Amino acid sequence: MTTVEETGSLTAPASRGSCPFAPPPAYEQAREETPVTRVTLWDSSQCWMITRHEDVRAVLGDQRFSADANRPGFPFLSANRKALTTDSASFLRMDDPEHARMRRMLTADFMVKKVEALRPEVQRIADDLLDRMTADRSSADLVAEFALPLPSLVICLLLGVPYADHGFFQKRSRVLLHDRSTLEEIHQAQSELVEYLTRLAADKQSNPDDGIISRLVAQGELSPAEIAAMGRLLLVAGHETTANMTALSVLALLRNPVQLVRLREDPSLIRGAVEELLRYLTIVHSGLSRVATEDITVGGQTIRAGEGVLCILNAANRDESAFSSGADLDLERDARRHVAFGFGVHQCLGQPLARLELQIALQTILARLPELRLDVPFEDISFRHDMAIYGVNTLPVAW
């Protein structure tokens, strides 16, 4: 992965610089100098890269930019992402009206009020995990023992997937999200997950429960393959994202002790703090892809029909015109206009759940582990540069 080549042209994805929380320097430079610019992708194809907050919202909010990966010109970030998206289509990669029809079947499940009702249950899960983690030890890997199992347990509960199978789908999710997985591994993980979910959906016909998969089966509107594709999207998006955000947030707070103390002193800051951490860390880090369906001007540049566009969320979330001193973590700023959950019709469906889980996870950790600290030097932490969702592989902590 390179940044700015001798010719001055950019390749994407670009590498991060010395600060593992900051976007690649090449993206930040592009935002300041050439905010709508051509970049070269892994297969030598080119697309437009958009880095300013205002322009990213303009593209993602305009349905003339399609999210359909089957349209010619759609920019893929790696061979793996291409295999993954064309293998099994979920509504993430559909345009309206099909997208809206599918998404509508789930909107009630993720409405703020519905999700808030889960608060006591999510709190209980967080407490149980910390009870177990701290019972007879004073150090642990926070990813394995808390950050990952918390959202995993919650999404299993919502979908009606047995948590006993979490090892199976976590392993396959990892393969799907890893840029270094081989195409063969991707196809295999994909088909095993779809087979698993298709079997589960068939089983719900005779053994219904109150989970989402059972309800979709009972509604009878979707084919078993469509239910499996939807289940896969929710299962992968539901645990990998929040897990990485939780661990990375804890690390960012440990690196910003003044902010950490503020949050400990005033737990009422938690809602705003989570928004700021979402902005500052922007774990969907390699860009959202779209393709123009007609000629459209963005930031003064005409993008022709059939040309691909890559919206760089982490660059947009540090755009000074939207967030002053954007490079600083400031838990008391108003960060609500961030685009960490995307923008427009595809804006994250699970965001109320992600917010709830993050608020509870961080608040519980801070309240129960007042002596929390890193158990390895910061330099030894391994970041997930080569994963679709950014984070840390492990987070050894002591208390």
Ligand code: HEM
């Ligand atoms: C911190 C956690 C999360 C982050 C940062 C995040 C980020 C995102 C982003 C950026 C998109 C937009 C993709 C695009 O426009 O191409 C998205 C879409 C989506 N997310 Fe999340 N997400 C998170 C958690 C979750 C959770 C917990 C769930 C479900 C349980 C979820 C389910 C979805 C779904 C279903 C979509 C597709 C929406 C659509 O196409 O209409 N996400 N997410």
